[in-house]
Amino acid sequence: MSEKPPCDGASAAAVRAPRRVRADSQRNLKTLLETALAVFSTSGVEAPVREIAEKAGVGIGTLYRHFPQRSDLIVAVVRKEVDACAETAAELAAAHAPFEALKCWMQRYVDLVLTKRGLAAALYSGNPAYESLPAYFEGRLLPALQGLLDAACAAGEIRRDVEPYDLLKAVAQLSSSAHDGDPAHTRRMVALLIDGLRYGAAGEQ
Amino acid sequence: MSEKPPCDGASAAAVRAPRRVRADSQRNLKTLLETALAVFSTSGVEAPVREIAEKAGVGIGTLYRHFPQRSDLIVAVVRKEVDACAETAAELAAAHAPFEALKCWMQRYVDLVLTKRGLAAALYSGNPAYESLPAYFEGRLLPALQGLLDAACAAGEIRRDVEPYDLLKAVAQLSSSAHDGDPAHTRRMVALLIDGLRYGAAGEQ
DNA sequence: TTGATAAACGGAACGATGTTCCGTATAAAG
DNA sequence: CTTTATACGGAACATCGTTCCGTTTATCAA
Known part of the structure; x- marks a missing residue:
């Protein structure tokens, strides 16, 4: 078995230390939601995802990382x-x-x-x-x-x-x-x- | 001015002899409507127009000649x-x-x-x-x-x-x-x- | 029957859109 | 600072609706 430094006082088994969520990831998620709201309000929910990604200053890949489907973003x-x-x-x-x-x-x-x-x-x-x-x-x-x-x-x-x-x-x-x-x-x-x-x-x- | 043979007894002006609608055109129209109904019933109204054209044994161009917009076919x-x-x-x-x-x-x-x-x-x-x-x-x-x-x-x-x-x-x-x-x-x-x-x-x- | 011709046909091609993929950049941990 | 998991970016792909234009063909007059 591989030895890992103890996470905390708990038993060392099972779960590995979960790295903290990256700051830029959180920021992008927040920006995407805000931008999507603005775009949807202006152009309706049928607005292209690309437009939202661009106005959020983010690549399409990033958008799809947070919302695997277009409907996920809408929801x-x-x-x-x-x-x-x-x-x-x-x-x-x-x-x-x-x-x-x-x-x-x-x-x-x-x-x-x-x-x-x-x-x-x-x-x-x-x-x-x-x-x-x-x-x-x-x-x-x-x-x-x-x-x-x-x-x-x-x-x-x-x-x-x-x-x-x-x-x-x-x-x-x-x-x-x-x-x-x-x-x-x-x-x-x-x-x-x-x-x-x-x-x-x-x-x- | 170009000379045209008289249409019939009426004055030669204005309207020219309207050619009869081609038989294949009528046939295709009928087939398209029937096929579209079948496809819509099976796959829903969001079925691709191409699928309808294919199953009707007709080119996409022909479909669009009869129904300039997808919505026209649905209607x-x-x-x-x-x-x-x-x-x-x-x-x-x-x-x-x-x-x-x-x-x-x-x-x-x-x-x-x-x-x-x-x-x-x-x-x-x-x-x-x-x-x-x-x-x-x-x-x-x-x-x-x-x-x-x-x-x-x-x-x-x-x-x-x-x-x-x-x-x-x-x-x-x-x-x-x-x-x-x-x-x-x-x-x-x-x-x-x-x-x-x-x-x-x-x-x- | 046979051209002439307007009408209809077929499908390649275009532009837009949703989605995938993968090389690159970077924040977090040691 | 080095390592590494994570996230990023955007080219590329698949699938749409739609347009365009060269080719075929049904109709009509001779």
Whole structure:
């Protein structure tokens, strides 16, 4: 058996010392994600991978090292966006009154849906690579919205008979039908929908 | 000016004698449509055009002469399929009792939706080439279903309070959710839905 | 029947795209 | 500083959709 210097106090068997991840690798990964988000928002998800690699100042080989398939990059970007949107909920809840936070977050969610132009095509493409995305959407976004709704309910600012899932879906539908209209209209309609939550609240006037 | 032999008794100006469409051209067009339908049903709409041309025993140039864009071929096949489905309605109405005809046609419609796997992606792709398809669906299928429903209503076999549009959409949804399930389940559920039409009919037992 | 001719055919070639491969560069560890 | 695992870069490949143009052929008039 080959002798290796002890990793630490643990038994020397099995696992070999895992070298730390190279700094440039981490940097490139971060840059690629940011660039891909920017490009996807501008040109849609069907943008060529080469364009993303170039704008990130990185070779195609590097891109493919981090994301073996084009779909992996798309999935990573979407998940990161969803994460960011979900995390916004807590921030808004801490900074505003419950209903105000809810209202702001909904507009944030509209942004999320709006910038994902062309993603629906990928989702419905039958490509197994995207199958996990809808579940991820729900898993992250539902709890976030649930928290906001609970807080607003507890404060007596909104009614209690609305399901987070229904709300999420309704807003998504309002947003997706606006692919040929102006985003301002979508925002107004969503605001109207959310205002509807105040009707019949516990602390009604 | 060049001299041309007179076309016919009409004034010699403007229109020249339009030569008849070549027989091989018509034949190739027909073959291409049939082959494309077969290939799309097997491999999905994302099948390469070259494969279709080869299986049709035709050069790519010929395919592109008839369908300048890949999307043109897809649209043509879909429209032809929709036409065929719509025309089935009249045949079934002539051959069966009203409700039986309705029931059969619905299963025919399920087939139509089922074989169009992956077409949803094209529809939602934002490609303007497919924008006209949903309207064509409604324009052809709604009247067909309307006729079957009217006949069944007149015979007192079903209730009158169901809109053709709602029915079409419901069945499509039942079918599309089956992309990961078995078609048999879809068929049973659709049959159940249609049987629901008999509840509360004029001539109820 | 036989040219003349417009129309259709066939497929090589082009450009774009996703993906692979491998020689080179370099950050981390001793 | 030397070593070495790791990551990088980009040429090269395969596969698309699409274009182009020389060749073939169905139609029509004589």
